[in-house]
Amino acid sequence: MKPIPLLKTAVLAAALALSGGMTLAGTYNVSVDRIRIDAGEFKKTGIGYNGSQSPTVLRFKEGEQVTINVKNNLRESTSIHWHGLIVPFRQDGVPGISFNGIKPGTTFTYQFPIKQAGTYWFHSHTGFQEPDGAFGAIVIEPKGGETVRVQRDYVVQLTDKHPHNGSRVFRNLKMSADYYNRAQRTLEDLVRDSREDGFKQALQNRAMWGKMRMMPTDIEDVQGFAPLINGMGTQQNWTGIFKPSEKVRLRLINSSAMTYFDVRIPGLKMTVVQADGNDVKPVAVDELRISVAETYDVILQPREAKAYGIIAESMGRTAMVRGSLSPTQGYAGLVPRMRPQPLLTMADMGGMMDGMDMGGMDMGGMDHSAMTMSSQSSTMPEDMDHSKMDMSGDMEGMDHSKMDMSGDTKAVDHSKMDISGDTKAVDHSKMDMSGDTKAVDHSKMDMSGSAKAVDHSKMDMSRSMKGMDHSKMDMSGGMAGMNHSARDSKIGEFYAPGSGLIPSAANGGKFLSYNDLKAARPLYRDRPATRTIELRLTGNMERYIWSINGVKMDDAAPIRLKYGERVRFKFINETMMSHPMHLHGMWSILDTGKGKWDPIKHTVSIAPGTTVYTETEVDATGQWAFHCHLSYHAEAGMFRKVIVEGGPA
Amino acid sequence: MKMIYLPAVAATLASIIGAPAAAEPIIWGFQAEQLEYRFMDGEDAFVWDFDALAGSDELRFVWRSEGEIGESSGDFEGLENQLRLQMPISTFFDSVVGIQASTPDGAPDRYNAVFGVKGLAPQWFEIDADLYVSDHPFFRFEAEYEALLTNRLILTPSIEMNMPLKDDAARNQAAGGPTFEIGARISYDLIDRAVSPYIGVNYERAFGGTSDMLRAAGEDKDAFSIVVGTRIMF
Numbered sequence: 001m002k003p004i005p006l007l008k009t010a011v012l013a014a015a016l017a018l019s020g021g022m023t024l025a026g027t028y029n030v031s032v033d034r035i036r037i038d039a040g041e042f043k044k045t046g047i048g049y050n051g052s053q054s055p056t057v058l059r060f061k062e063g064e065q066v067t068i069n070v071k072n073n074l075r076e077s078t079s080i081h082w083h084g085l086i087v088p089f090r091q092d093g094v095p096g097i098s099f100n101g102i103k104p105g106t107t108f109t110y111q112f113p114i115k116q117a118g119t120y121w122f123h124s125h126t127g128f129q130e131p132d133g134a135f136g137a138i139v140i141e142p143k144g145g146e147t148v149r150v151q152r153d154y155v156v157q158l159t160d161k162h163p164h165n166g167s168r169v170f171r172n173l174k175m176s177a178d179y180y181n182r183a184q185r186t187l188e189d190l191v192r193d194s195r196e197d198g199f200k201q202a203l204q205n206r207a208m209w210g211k212m213r214m215m216p217t218d219i220e221d222v223q224g225f226a227p228l229i230n231g232m233g234t235q236q237n238w239t240g241i242f243k244p245s246e247k248v249r250l251r252l253i254n255s256s257a258m259t260y261f262d263v264r265i266p267g268l269k270m271t272v273v274q275a276d277g278n279d280v281k282p283v284a285v286d287e288l289r290i291s292v293a294e295t296y297d298v299i300l301q302p303r304e305a306k307a308y309g310i311i312a313e314s315m316g317r318t319a320m321v322r323g324s325l326s327p328t329q330g331y332a333g334l335v336p337r338m339r340p341q342p343l344l345t346m347a348d349m350g351g352m353m354d355g356m357d358m359g360g361m362d363m364g365g366m367d368h369s370a371m372t373m374s375s376q377s378s379t380m381p382e383d384m385d386h387s388k389m390d391m392s393g394d395m396e397g398m399d400h401s402k403m404d405m406s407g408d409t410k411a412v413d414h415s416k417m418d419i420s421g422d423t424k425a426v427d428h429s430k431m432d433m434s435g436d437t438k439a440v441d442h443s444k445m446d447m448s449g450s451a452k453a454v455d456h457s458k459m460d461m462s463r464s465m466k467g468m469d470h471s472k473m474d475m476s477g478g479m480a481g482m483n484h485s486a487r488d489s490k491i492g493e494f495y496a497p498g499s500g501l502i503p504s505a506a507n508g509g510k511f512l513s514y515n516d517l518k519a520a521r522p523l524y525r526d527r528p529a530t531r532t533i534e535l536r537l538t539g540n541m542e543r544y545i546w547s548i549n550g551v552k553m554d555d556a557a558p559i560r561l562k563y564g565e566r567v568r569f570k571f572i573n574e575t576m577m578s579h580p581m582h583l584h585g586m587w588s589i590l591d592t593g594k595g596k597w598d599p600i601k602h603t604v605s606i607a608p609g610t611t612v613y614t615e616t617e618v619d620a621t622g623q624w625a626f627h628c629h630l631s632y633h634a635e636a637g638m639f640r641k642v643i644v645e646g647g648p649a
Numbered sequence: 650m651k652m653i654y655l656p657a658v659a660a661t662l663a664s665i666i667g668a669p670a671a672a673e674p675i676i677w678g679f680q681a682e683q684l685e686y687r688f689m690d691g692e693d694a695f696v697w698d699f700d701a702l703a704g705s706d707e708l709r710f711v712w713r714s715e716g717e718i719g720e721s722s723g724d725f726e727g728l729e730n731q732l733r734l735q736m737p738i739s740t741f742f743d744s745v746v747g748i749q750a751s752t753p754d755g756a757p758d759r760y761n762a763v764f765g766v767k768g769l770a771p772q773w774f775e776i777d778a779d780l781y782v783s784d785h786p787f788f789r790f791e792a793e794y795e796a797l798l799t800n801r802l803i804l805t806p807s808i809e810m811n812m813p814l815k816d817d818a819a820r821n822q823a824a825g826g827p828t829f830e831i832g833a834r835i836s837y838d839l840i841d842r843a844v845s846p847y848i849g850v851n852y853e854r855a856f857g858g859t860s861d862m863l864r865a866a867g868e869d870k871d872a873f874s875i876v877v878g879t880r881i882m883f
Contacts, residue, residue, distance in 0.1 A: 167674065172842075174676040175882065179842055186797040210772035213741060542741055542769055545706050552706070635674075 024064040030056060030136075031071045032078045032102075032124070037133060037161060039233035042226035044163055046133035047074065047124070053231040055121075055157045055255070056136035062117040062143040068110040070102060077101040077126055080110070081584070081625075082138065083293060084120040084277050084602040087112040089622025092584055094125045097623050097641055101126060117142035118277030119251040119295045120602075121157070128166020131257035131631045135159065139251060140277075148273055148299055151246035156238075156323065158252070158290070158312055160225040160259040169222055170632050177544040180222045183318055183341050184215055208346075213542060216343040216500065218576050220316035222258040222632065227312060227321035237332050238323040239307075248300045248325060249273075250310070254290040257631040260315035260578060260605070262289050264506055265308050265325065266336065270298035272512060276601040279520035286509030289315065291580040291605035293629035296512075300325070307331035315501070315578075317341040339506065347498035350574050350609030493592075496609030501578065515592050517599035523587060524617050526596035529568035533559065537606060537628070537638065539575040544636055546575070546628065552637030559626065559640050561618045563647025569614045573606040579633065580605045583642070585624040588614040603629055621647040677703040678883060682793070685878025686720075687851060691869075693720035699881075702735075709735040711747075724754040731763060742768030749781055757819045759785055785817040801838040803845070807831070813859065821866055823858025836880055845880040 035048035049056040060066055072078045079101050081093040091112045095101035102108040117140045124134035137155045146153075162169055172179040185206070193202035209216055232238040242248050250270075254261055264270075264287040271284045274297035282299070290296055302308055307326040314320065322335045494514045495502045505511040539546040548556065561567055569588075571581060581588075582603045589598050591613035598615075606612045627639035681699035694717050701712045710732070717727040733747030745765040752758045765779030770792075777791040793807040809830040813822040834849030854871035855863050863870050 170674065171676055171678065175678040175680070176842065182800045184797055184800055186799050188799065207772065213769055213771060213773060540740055543706060543737070 024061055025067070026060065026064055027067045027069070028058055029069045029071070030058075030080070031073055032080075032134065033073045034075075035133070037231070039161065039226055039228050039231065040235040042161065042163070042233055044161065046161065046165075047129050048133050049136045053133065055155070055230060057155050058122070058136065058138045060114045060138065060140045062114055062140055064114045066110075066112060066114055069107050070110065071107040072102045072104055075104050077103055078124055078129060078134070079126045080122050081125040082110075082112075082120065082122050083582075084118075084295070085112075085138070086115055086585065086587075086620065089585060089620065089624060092622075092624065094584065094625045097625050114140055116140060116277060118274055118279070119155075119253065119297050120277050121253045121255055121293075121295065123255065125625070128170065128257075128631060128635070130255075131160075131162065131166035131169070133159075133161065135255040137251070137253055147279065148249065149247070150249040150299060152240060152242050152248040153251070154240040154248070155230065155251045155253065156240075156310065157230050158254050158256060158259075158261050158263075158321070159228050159231075160222075160256040160314070160319070161228055162222065162225040162257070166257070166631065170635055173221065173544045173632055173636075177221065177541055178215070178218075180224055181215070181217060181220075182223050183217045183220075183316065185209075185217060212349070214349070214576060216345070217316075217341065218344065218541065219342065219501070220259060220314060220318055221577065223316070223318040225257075225259065225319060227256075227259065227261070227314065227319045229310065229312065229321050229323035232323070234320070234322045234335060238310075239329055239331070240310075240323070240325045241327065241329070242302055242325055243327065244303055244305045245301065248302065250298050250300065252288075252290055252296045252298060254292050254294055256292050258292065259319070260289060260291050260580075261312040262287055262315060262503055263310070263312045264288075265300065265310050266333075266507070267304075267308055268300045268302055268325075269509075270300055272516070273297050273299055275517050275599055276603060278523070278600045280599055281518040281520055281597075283512065283516045283518075284510065285505075285512040285516070286507050287503070287505040288512035289503050291578070291603060291629075293580050293582055293603040294601070294605070307333045309333035309335065311336060311506075313338055315342075315503075336506070343500045344576055344608070345498050345500040347496040348500055348576055348608040350496060350572075350576075494605075494610060494612065495607045499607060499609060501607055514590060514599070514605075517590070517592065518594055518597045519599050522596040523600050524589065524596075527566055529615050530565040532568040532570050534570045534572065535581075535640075537571060537573045537575055537579050537581075539577070539633075539636075539638070541576070544632075546633040546636040546638035548638055548640055553627075553639035553641075554637065556640060558623075559642045561616075561642060561644045563618055563621055563644055565618045567616050567618055569616065571604070571606045571612045571614070573608050573610055573612075576608045577630075577633075578605055578607050579628040579630065579638065581627070582629045583616060583624065583626045585620040585622065585642075585644075586616050586618060588616055590614050618644055619647075620644060675703060675705060676709070679881065681879075681881040683876075683878060684881060685847075685849075685876045687717075687874035687876050689872055689874035691872075692722065694718060694726060694874075695720065696876075696878075704735075707736065709743075711735055726753060727751075728753045733763060735767060738766070739768070741770070742766050745779060759783065759817075759820070761786070784815070785820070785822070786814040787822070788812045788814060798835075803836050803838070804833065805836060805847075805849075806833045816858070818862065821859065821862040821868070823862050826855065826857030826859030826861070828853065828855045828859060832876070834876065834878075843881065843883050845882075847876075847878055847880060849876045850874070851876050 030049050031051065033048055033051045035046055035051055035053060037044050037046045037053045070080050077095065079093045079095050089098045091110050092098040120138040120140070122136050122138055123130040137157050139155065178184065190202055190206065193205065226233055229238045240248065252263060269284045269286060270288065271282045272280060272288065273282050274280060276295055288296060302325055305327045307324050310323040310325065312321050317338050317340065320338050324332055503511050536549050538548065538550045545552060573579060580603045587600045588602060588604050590601050590604050592598050604612060604614050621644050624642040624644065625639065626642045627634040679699065679701045681697060683696055683698040685696050687694045687696055696717045698715045702709050704710050713731040713733055715727065715729045716725060718724070719726050729749060729751045731747050731749040733745050735743040735745050738744045743766065745763060745767050747763040749761040749763050750758065761781035761783040763779050763781055765777065767777045770776045773794060775793045779789045781787050781789065789809065789811050791809045793805060796804040798804055810827050812827045813824050816822065816824050830851065830853045832849055832851040834847040836845040836847035838845045851874045852871065860870040
């Protein structure tokens with residue numbers, strides 16, 4: 001079992017006998033080198049550890065005292081941050097915050113105890129070295145051995161290697177924020193939209209986005225990269241070997257600079273057993289979205305002696321990479337076609353619409369509560385199509401509040417739902433789509449009649465929706481009163497209702513949601529937070545400035561925490577992009593409403609237009625970094641220094 | 650008016666110099682909207698219009714150069730260099746303050762202080778509106794729109810208006826007599842967005858008193874040209 005070339009010089013030192021018992025100690029050597037990256041069609045110079053484009057994997061044991069000698073062979077300073085590892089702050093490896101960096105030609109020795117188990121990773125925290133390739137993986141075996149017995153255990157580390165080096169990417173983004181967006185709306189799209197929605201509607205939609213100077217395609221602001229699995233492109237086809245019926249553990253790590261990936265293995269269920277290094281109650285899924293810097297461990301059991309593709313599609317569907325699980329090397333499955341590119345909706349705009357004119361919009365009285373669609377899961381159609389649903393007539397007092405779509409509803413498409421007639425009151429606010437509702441699309445829902453076109457994807461903010469009251473629409477919190485989509489569906493919870501980013505599994509099956517994550521063992525006693533700190537994620541897309549509470553890192557005072565307190569962070573994403581927020585040194589307990597069973601993470605993705613809460617037990621003195629893990633967002637200012645005062649030094 | 654801007658500039662400069670070691674990198678770049686050969690009645694010409702910039706989010710130094718060289722004469726029909734400072738005043742707009750030197754061949758030199766705004770208007774119109782202040786003041790408005798035919802094939806209509814605010818007989822400029830220049834260029838992003846060759850058309854025409862002065866001087870009041878060139882950004 002040697003999935004990828006391991007650390008060349010890793011040496012497990014002899015165990016040292018100390019007073020009171022045995023302590024494990026290991027010494028590891030890592031060199032930081034300028035390397036040539038060859039990923040098939042993609043060739044580029046970059047930075048690698050131990051001279052290799054295959055990520056170095058450091059394997060530790062819980063309880064071990066590690067010594068890691070990092071030799072900088074670059075002509076510039078470097079650093080290594082141990083992502084997700086709870087270490088003394090001087091060992092955290094962030095230049096300017098926890099140490100001075102590693103000068104060219106020198107060796108820096110990190111020493112810290114390993115107090116945890118699981119899958120983590122490490123990367124440079126200097127400049128754009130991480131986008132340039134400076135990342136590796138960390139696998140820590142629990143004290144008592146792995147809880148899940150598997151026959152195969154592989155690291156699957158994803159990245160998005162760009163032909164331009166990091167500093168050039170950043171400069172280009174500053175010159176022109178859409179420099180790398182090659183998935184913009186074109187004349188062709190306008191023609192297609194006109195055909196589908198009418199020219200006037202298509203133009204109005206354009207005009208609405210144009211008024212905001214935003215693009216519904218701003219999902220990945222750096223495109224044109226080569227997605228790689230363990231340093232290999234699709235043609236090179238990284239392969240993990242298995243024998244049929246063996247249990248395989250994949251340690252998925254997203255080391256991308258900028259790219260969220262949707263990962264699936266067609267033909268296999270993945271049982272998620274760990275998220276961000278912490279065990280979770282197993283949950284079987286068909287597909288999952290891995291935000292930048294997150295890790296997920298999944299267990300698979302391929303029964304057939306054939307090649308299974310590990311497919312990772314970027315969230316914006318501009319790139320895809322395939323690796324394989326196969327009984328022998330050289331087998332490769334088919335590469336599926338990339339799914340269509342999603343589009344952001346007005347729901348994703350969240351707080352960006354603050355300055356917009358919402359007058360004249362009145363949807364307050366819309367009530368769909370009487371519309372009852374309860375059904376047994378067995379009788380629920382796989383593809384519920386309301387396209388020809390005609391509700392002509394007088395629909396005064398239509399109430400959807402008890403509308404129950406429980407069951408295995410695969411895709412609810414209201415796209416051409418026509419509610420003609422005198423629709424006086426339409427209320428979707430309590431619409432319950434519990435169950436396995438995969439995707440609820442009201443995007444082209446047409447309520448002709450007196451409510452002229454309730455179209456939430458192309459919602460026109462400029463007074464075209466006469467007679468509708470959005471008075472309860474909460475712009476900062478993600479449109480609380482406007483619940484026309486999967487509000488209660490499990491996936492929708494961490495996306496704005498009606499978001500264009502809500503994922504669905506390629507096979508129509510189960511897509512992992514943050515809501516599915518349940519800690520296997522709580523790390524902390526559950527207790528009320530001592531205070532809440534509000535962090536609005538803000539930005540100016542046109543200038544490529546990213547900030548927190550409207551202030552860039554450069555101009556911001558540090559966040560001061562007190563040792564021993566439990567802080568609740570309220571993240572409000574007011575931008576149109578997702579931000580994976582990463583707190584160094586301490587855990588982030590993601591509030592999914594499960595109390596002490598809330599999952600414990602080091603990186604929490606905040607989707608546009610949403611508000612997400614995390615809590616942190618402040619149990620680590622020192623100075624820490626707290627930032628969006630999209631490399632160029634962090635560099636552009638979405639970054640804070642956190643100072644924990646008090647407690648043991 | 651200059652006095653109002655200078656303290657702001659000084660403060661911004663100080664904040665840059667005094668920035669911590671972990672400051673964001675200085676942004677620099679070069680952007681040529683026009684770098685083209687114009688085929689026209691009479692003398693063909695080589696024309697450029699570029700910005701070279703360096704700075705931060707808070708303050709950018711820009712060297713803007715525009716010029717036109719007659720193909721056969723080699724004369725600078727137009728030559729204008731500006732040093733500008735750009736500072737954000739809103740989400741989408743910068744204020745501009747600078748100096749301009751206009752030194753073509755065959756006409757007296759002119760030096761102006763420049764005050765203006767530059768930014769992105771709703772519906773994605775790129776706008777430059779500048780007031781040039783001296784003994785021969787004028788106002789200039791430029792707007793450009795990039796229409797994506799595909800994600801690489803881009804149609805860019807543009808309009809520029811120069812409005813003299815005082816007579817300048819030596820340059821055939823009459824107060825209130827505007828000159829308009831409209832163009833449409835189809836470019837293709839050949840190498841990223843760095844090199845985008847284009848073809849297009851350009852039409853200039855003077856109106857009012859300016860037109861009369863041109864006619865009196867025996868020059869055309871308008872000029873139509875077919876253009877071939879490339880946009881450059883790096």
